[in-house]
Structure formats: structure tokens, C-alpha cells
Amino acid sequence: MGALIAGASMLSLVFGFAEKARKHAELAKSYLDMESEIIGAGTLDDFAILDKFESRVMAIEAMEPPTLRTLARICQNEINLAIGRPDEVENIPFYQKFFAHF
Numbered sequence: 001m002g003a004l005i006a007g008a009s010m011l012s013l014v015f016g017f018a019e020k021a022r023k024h025a026e027l028a029k030s031y032l033d034m035e036s037e038i039i040g041a042g043t044l045d046d047f048a049i050l051d052k053f054e055s056r057v058m059a060i061e062a063m064e065p066p067t068l069r070t071l072a073r074i075c076q077n078e079i080n081l082a083i084g085r086p087d088e089v090e091n092i093p094f095y096q097k098f099f100a101h102f
Helices: 002-015 017-041 047-062 069-082 094-098
Strands: none
Touching: 002 017, 017 047, 069 094
16 A cells, blocks of 8 residues: 555656646636636727737647647547548557557
8 A cells, every 4th residue: 555655656746747737727717817808808800909819829828738749640530530531540650659648
């Protein structure tokens, strides 16, 4: 039991689960804050307002962790299969699939 607890603690230190959860909560709050401002703005006919919101989206996205490209390709392959485009599915080696989440 002690080894299990020590192993879980070690994984938590190495991968920083608490830090990632906090970062996710901050990003989600930023998006929700911006969404409430968009709804509060009413009709968005002015391009200056739209540019301001697009700028804020890009600023929030800049704080996001980098994209896991192989994982994104796996998801895109699943989408292509689901919508009937098997010719657009990319072959991904097994070792890349295995480490896609890292």
C-alpha cells in the first residue's frame, strides 16, 4: 500500500496534475469571461469589436499548452472515418500511437 501511495505521489510530482488542473481552470474561466462579454455586446456589426474579441482569443490560446500533434492526427483520422473520407486517413506508426498522450 505504501509503494502504491509513493508511486502515485511520484507521478503527481513528475506530471504536475495539480498544476495542469489549475491551468485548465484558468483558461476555461478566461473563455467564459470573454463569452459573457460577447453576449453582453449585443449585435456584433462593428469590425473593431470583432477584432478585439479575436485578439483576446489569440491571447488566451497563447497561454495554452502546445498541441500534441500525433494525438490531433489520431483524432482527425477518426473524424475522417466517421464522415466517410477513408482516403484522407494518415498512417501513424504504432510507437507514435503509444506515446501520443505524452
